[in-house]
Amino acid sequence: MTATLERPSAPVSSKKRTVTPARVALHAFLILTCLMTLAPLLWAVYASLRTYDDTSVNGYFSIAKSLTLENFAKAWDVGDLPHFYWNTFLITIPALLLTLLLSSMVAFGVSRFSFKFNLLLLMIFTAGNLLPQQVIVTPLWRLYRLIEVPEWISASGSLIDSQLGVILIHIAFQSGFCTFVLSNYMKTIPYELTEAARVDGASVFRQYWQLTLPLCRPVLAALATLEFTWIYNDFLWALVLIQDGDKMPVTSALQNLKGTFFTDNNLIAAGSLLVALPTLVVFFVLQRQFVGGLTLGSTKG
């Protein structure tokens, strides 16, 4: 884990770098591949900066007459994006924090103590995280109608159509992955550490909260980055479990934008980019954590 999170090794001395045709070809190939990878996004940026009048007359494959940020302002207003961002925030942050809390507790338990069913527990979590969501979605949707919650949490009186319901399924589903990753990491912490603490009279909770968790900071940061993008990007759970369009998180609300904007592809491009923005920012700022987390766990898509 740490190895992957570390900074790249110091640059090689320039003497070693000789320009050979093979190197040039390699760089040319990689540059081309990268450009092709970035092309769809750059194309969306280009389309979003043009006006509808411009593209409807000249087509998208043309030199822009003028570039404008108008589409972004319009998508922001028409799509009511601040409202949907807020919905996403209400779901993502609690789900993220609770997922990390609960899975670190299980990981601590199974990696620091031995029970008969240690391995079974870990397998249940690991297998759960690999299930296709559709395997559980139908009974879940029905189960949510049965679980009653106070009106101030959900106007429907049950978990269905409430943000709490979406938060809960994120926690349940994502804790599989996080438990797996965290327990693998905690197993690498020397057992002597917690044992010494125990001899000194530290309670189980202190061993977890004050000793183990601080040591797990790098992996928790990596998981937080990953889980943020995954929960933010969720489409299915909110689509199925929330019926009131007003409560949708921003990714699922993209559907509404499509209806609202009809054929104005420029506006859709601007809306899509605005929705992608938070994850792109996280990716560029916390790329090391993102990549490190995926390398560690590597059981998710």
Add this chain to the structure above:
Amino acid sequence: MTALQEKPKAVAPEGPPPRRRGKRATALAGTDKLVLGLMLGIPTIVHVLFVWIPTLGSIALSFSRWNGIGGFEDIEWIGVENYTEIFTEYPRFWPAVQHNLIWLVFLLVVPTCAGLLLAVLLDRELRFSRIYQSALYMPMVLSLALIGFIWQLIYTPDGGLLNSLLGLGDKPVDWIGDSDINLYAVLVAAAWRHTGYIMLLYLAGLKSVDPALKEAAALDGASSTQTFFRVTFPVMKPVNIVVAVVTVIEALRAFDIVYVINKGRNGLELLSVLVTDNIIGEASRIGRGSAVAVILLTISLGVIIPYLYQTFSKENRS
């Protein structure tokens, strides 16, 4: 997997390697037992209640006829009728199976080969390597729903990029509307995102291969191609397994992108769509939808169980 997990050991906080578990004699005090019980119990209850109970629910409901709205007393138990209907009459089932299979094969071939190739190319001292990696990873952070939107700008017959590039402006191809080709158009977009992930896994795998192995092969006179296929690739077996598991699961989960594009109709039917249609679509046949879900479950267990075995059997032995 193993290869990937061996790294932490090398850099774990100083001290001897973790001791074998199961040798701890210290008894836990009463409060500690309770606290530990809660720490393990609460998350397990949440996970089992919302993930595994519904899984069992799908299995049970697959033997029933029910509209899902009424009470449980409306459930009519009909045995395996749903399954026989799915296999013999349900017109959308076999196309969906076929599309999922194409999805799987496409993902196993295209992004895996591309990701492996890129990983091999980048696994060396290379100027700008970080920049290349960033660019190639970037699609991974976008949701498949969003990718559906962005790629429609490329595929649209209405002045889209692809038709313009191919010079088909006069007779545009409807890449998404034409049911013969739309699956592949969508797959290209899905592969676009998947390649970065595979590359990441293989890069980590390649870094964990002991350089001494390659040197030994080189000393024995193996060419670099031979070294890769005879030494490096077989040593990366754990990574290959992870790649296979991730890809199969990804292929079974595929949903968002087709739903965004046309709600999974007209050539884009997938098993996941057939399940979801019963709760948010018009079908409202919980029994039949659950039977499709059980089929999904069975296929996914086909990779989950071997994966669990290879991940955890090592621990059992130690």
